Amino acid sequence: MYAPPGVKTNHNEFPIPDTMKAWVLGNPGELAIGKKPVPVPKKAEVLVRIDAVAICATDLEIIYHGPPASIQGGLPFNKNFTPGHEYMGTVVALGPGVDEYKIGQRVAVEIHAGCGQCKRCREGMYTSCHNYGLNYGDVDKGHRANGFTTDGGFCEYQVNNINTLVAINDEMSDEEGTLVVTAGTAMYALTELGGLVAGESVCVTGPGPIGLMAVAVAKALGAQPVILTGTRDNRLEIGKQLGADAVINIRKTPDVVAEVKRLNGGKGVDYVVECSAATSAVNDAVRMVNRGGKVCLAAFAHEEVPVDVAHIVRNNIYVYGIRGEGKSATHRAEAFMQQKRFDATKIHTHTFPLDDLPTAIRYAKDRVEDAIKVVVKANTGAAQKEAAE
Numbered sequence: 001m002y003a004p005p006g007v008k009t010n011h012n013e014f015p016i017p018d019t020m021k022a023w024v025l026g027n028p029g030e031l032a033i034g035k036k037p038v039p040v041p042k043k044a045e046v047l048v049r050i051d052a053v054a055i056c057a058t059d060l061e062i063i064y065h066g067p068p069a070s071i072q073g074g075l076p077f078n079k080n081f082t083p084g085h086e087y088m089g090t091v092v093a094l095g096p097g098v099d100e101y102k103i104g105q106r107v108a109v110e111i112h113a114g115c116g117q118c119k120r121c122r123e124g125m126y127t128s129c130h131n132y133g134l135n136y137g138d139v140d141k142g143h144r145a146n147g148f149t150t151d152g153g154f155c156e157y158q159v160n161n162i163n164t165l166v167a168i169n170d171e172m173s174d175e176e177g178t179l180v181v182t183a184g185t186a187m188y189a190l191t192e193l194g195g196l197v198a199g200e201s202v203c204v205t206g207p208g209p210i211g212l213m214a215v216a217v218a219k220a221l222g223a224q225p226v227i228l229t230g231t232r233d234n235r236l237e238i239g240k241q242l243g244a245d246a247v248i249n250i251r252k253t254p255d256v257v258a259e260v261k262r263l264n265g266g267k268g269v270d271y272v273v274e275c276s277a278a279t280s281a282v283n284d285a286v287r288m289v290n291r292g293g294k295v296c297l298a299a300f301a302h303e304e305v306p307v308d309v310a311h312i313v314r315n316n317i318y319v320y321g322i323r324g325e326g327k328s329a330t331h332r333a334e335a336f337m338q339q340k341r342f343d344a345t346k347i348h349t350h351t352f353p354l355d356d357l358p359t360a361i362r363y364a365k366d367r368v369e370d371a372i373k374v375v376v377k378a379n380t381g382a383a384q385k386e387a388a389e
C-alpha cells in the first residue's frame, strides 16, 4: 500500500495503489500504456488523482514533433515521459507540511510551477521561469511544467506544487474543470500582460480553444466590441454563444482587416489576440489594431514569416508573446466560471476512457465530428464517448 514517509493519506476514502496506468511516449507519434509507480509529493506538493484530462493542440505538437516539451534537456522521445497537461482531479495525499488543501478537495491545475527563485518567478511570471526544465540529474531547481518538462496527466495520478492548484466547487463538471487553465491563459493575455479595461475593443483571430476562451473572457471583462475571425462557421457560432459581438468568416470576406475596422467604427481595435498561427496572421493583426494598440501572439507558428516592422514602429504597436497562464490569472478565470459569466463547456465535444487515448487523440487531431476539446477520464469504467450538450 502507498505510504511514503511524511505523506498524509486517507486510504479509507481515497485508496491509493503503489502503481498506476500511464501512457508513455516512444518514437514520434507512438504512445504505449504501461505501469509506473504512483509519484510521491515532496514539500509544498500534493498528489492529485486525475479525474479528467483534455487534449491540447500543444500535446499533439509534443507527441508528433517534440517541442515545446523538453525532457532532460532534450527531445521527449523514448525517455519514459508521460505527456498531457490540461488535467483536473482530486487531492488524495499531502506532502510534508501541506495544510493549504485537504484530501478530497477537487482542483484544476496550472501547468507551470516555477522555481520560485529567479527574477521572473519573483515577479509572478512563473511561466517564463529562467530555470525552465532544470529539474533532472544533479540539477533540481524545483521547476515543473507537467506534460512539458516533467511527467504529465495521461495517467492516473500526478504530483503538483500547491501554487499550481485552483480549488473548484462541486457544481463544475470534470470536463469544465479541465478548461479553467485554458480560460486562465486568455485572462493572462488580456489583463496581466495586456492591461485591458472595460470598454476596450478586441479582435480574436482563430477560434480554437484558447481563441474561444479569449472571446468569453474578453466579453466577461467588459470589452466592446469583441470580434472573432476564423474559417469554420460552426466554431464561429460557438464564439457568438460565448459572447462575440460579431464574427467574420475569412474565407467569405476578401479584406478581413477592412471588415474588422468597419465593425469598430472605422478604427482598428485596441487588442488583437492572435490564435490562428496563419502565415498572414501577424501582418493582419498589426493592421487590425489601432495606433498604440496591442497584439498578443498566442499560437505557435510553424514557419518564420516576414513582418512589416516599419508599420509596427510608425504606429507604436505593442507585440508580445504569451506562454501559459502566469500571475495566478487562472484563479480569476475560475471566479468568472464559478459565477457562470460564460459557459466554457460549449467547447467540450467528446469524452473517452483513458484506455482509449489514441482514439481521443485522433478525434482531436483530425477534428472528427467537429471535435474541439476532447477529454479522457481514468476513473469512469462506464465512460462513453458522449457529445456535449
Ligand SMILES: [Zn+2]
Binding pocket: 056, 057, 058, 059, 085, 086
Ligand atoms: Zn494546453
Ligand SMILES: [Zn+2]
Binding pocket: 114, 115, 116, 117, 118, 119, 120, 121, 122, 126, 128, 129, 130, 131
Ligand atoms: Zn523561476
